Amino acid sequence: MLRIDAMRAVYPQLERCVVVTIMGAVAAELQSIGHRPNFFYLQHAMGLASSLGLGIALSRPELKVVVFDGDASILMNLGGLTTLARYKPKNLVHVVFDNESLLSVGGFPSATSTGSDLAGIAAAAGVPRTTTVGTIDAFDVAFNEALHADELSTIVAKVKAQGPAKFVTDLSLLENRFQFKRWLCDDTSAKV
């Protein structure tokens, strides 16, 4: 499964969610499918996308929050998984694209390449719904179930270590940040 195909499969459902992504390939590929004002790309602070999603989910329980994380990113913040599990926000869907690699910095193998099981780690941390999927169809089903489950979910999607040709996009970091905050805090925006 390619990560971009997985995101493309669930893209229509993202229109009414708050979406937070990690840096690199995930951010560039989601922007190539189509940027929306309710998407925020954390282009650095590696590991903190899930924490940022938790901050939004706890602050705004009426909104559905989707985090697109990565294996090497969540490996930097495994403690954060225990914090997610501790507060179990019902409005958070945590997707980890696991390509077993630090792709954007040269493709070095991550610890999932030698058997570390992120869904198992999430489950053991106390995340109530966890699964690992390896096909687009299985991802689509798991994502839609999680979106409607009303329970914190971590979905580990096994994807190929293949990304876009370049990671810098035309969307500046600050433009994204101000647009995103305005969308979240502007009552007239279309929300869930």
Added chain:
Amino acid sequence: MPVSVANSQLIFDALKACDVRLFSALPETWLVHLVRMAEDDPETILVRLAKEEEGVGISMGAYFAGVKSAMLMQNHGFFAAINGIISGAQLYRVPLLMIISHRGEFGERDPWQTEGGISTIRVLEAMGIPYDRLDDPASIPHRIAKAQTLAESALRPVALLLTRDLMWEE
């Protein structure tokens, strides 16, 4: 444990008066009462962290979502959060109110706190983080309010250092 309940209450009340509604925290001796107050107050959310850097992400999310927050941490926790502060809050121009207990200053008896005490202000200055020391109970409300005002007008992290004279009664 001679941590000042009265001054912890002054700090908590001042933060609430600034509309802070979400706290992230890791326990540390000087912060025990503040953390308990944040947990007991029905109007505030307390997020107990595994490591302080998570708190930067949580505060960024809360800010984007329109909720004011504060981080409660020791100076060593601040050191542990540095990458998140630089490549998260500073990179994205997010106001971040950091309440940092300044362990390792004059009067410190715990040998393990002493290196951190020496480095805290130098690290804050190297990062360009405006800071103030809270050492006088009477000045707590307006110093906290002014720190929050600058964080929001500058769209940058700011730090308030909790001192031994304020927090420790013996």
